[in-house]
Amino acid sequence: MTGLAPSRLHAREASERLSPLLARWGQDEHPDLHGVVVRVNGTVVAERHYHGADPQALHDIRSAGKSITSLLVGAALERGLLGALDAPIERGWPEARGSAVGRASLVDLLTMRSGLAANDEEPDSPGNEDRMDAASDPVAFLLGVPSVDKPGTRYVYNSLTSYAVGLLLERATGKSLLAFAREALFEPLGIQRVDWASDVAGHTKGQGNLSLTTSDFARIGQMLLDGGRWRKRRILPSNWLETSMRPHVPISAVDPYADSYGYFWYTKTHRLKGGAVTVRFASGNGGNKLYLVPSRRMVVAITSRAYGRGYGQRRSEEILTALLSA
Secondary structure, three states: OOOOOHHHHHHHHHHHHHHHHHHHHHHOOOOOEEEEEEEEOOEEEEEEEOOOOOOOOOEEOHHHHHHHHHHHHHHHHHOOOOOOOOOEHHHOOHHHOOOOHHHOEHHHHHOOOOOEOOOOOOOOOOOOHHHHHHOOOHHHHHHHOOEOOOOOOOOOOOOHHHHHHHHHHHHHHOOOHHHHHHHHHHOOOOOOOOEEOEOOOOOEOOOOOEEEOHHHHHHHHHHHHOOOEEOOEEOOOHHHHHHHHOOOEEOOOOOOOOOEEOOOOEEEEEEEOOEEEEEEEEEEOOOEEEEEEHHHOEEEEEEEOOOOOOHHHHHHHHHHHHHHHO
16 A cells, blocks of 8 residues: 555555445335446546436436536636626526516526526416426417516526426527537536527427436536536636535525525535534435535545436435445
8 A cells, every 4th residue: 555646555445445435225125326436536436326227317406407407507608608696687587578587687597596486396376396397388488487576586496497408508509508508518528418408489498398317417516616617627716616615595495405595506414423514505306416525625426317316315415425424
């Protein structure tokens, strides 16, 4: 061991400590965990794929795709393609003038405080995600959703706002959201294989349904942990990452898995025997997670097919807690 460089020694020690922990979930009563990849100090130290899952298979990370949409806002801002974050979006989107969503700012949308009558937890909500998915014209559906609050006043989780951000990005860049993502994010990271679903009108779903491998999911996390850089190349502006991931809205009263919300990113402080650990993360239905732990220089990517099942979220948090406690 004395012949190993310090970085390789630390990676080996982390692997010996963390890899055995992942084995226990192979015996989980629910056989729908896909994969877990753990990176520490820039190196993959633990990786496991469950129940015959192909490590190279693309996996739908559901609403964790919202966090990727947030990253693309930063890329567009850096390129000078978007206006002021606090201005009503109708200023840059003429079709939205006079609509409820048009009165909201980009910050209102990014923090789920649009004021729209849209709540994904309530099936009867006018802007519920299922209603939007069933619409023959999703853009017209969005523009027709009324408001119930003043923009910027109340957090309500919904997919309508992130869909709107995706549309804004397509208008600003002149490209589909997927095409812009390939140019600004995936290709610079060396990620060649992705799939991002579109709606019936051909607009990439900024609200989610992005599919990629678990390893590439973790690669994105590593770039974020390194301040927007990948292998010495700057991919995203660090100031945007700091702004978008920091807490903006407290949500612990309505979300048991998070303390606060940023720009489509979550934050939670885990209180362990060794002290408090702050985690930033992206979250998708079924337990799909991208956890960033700056104090540990750790990235944990989890892909899971437990769609619509509450245990998926609980299981992912249990995996994270076990890794942090090791």
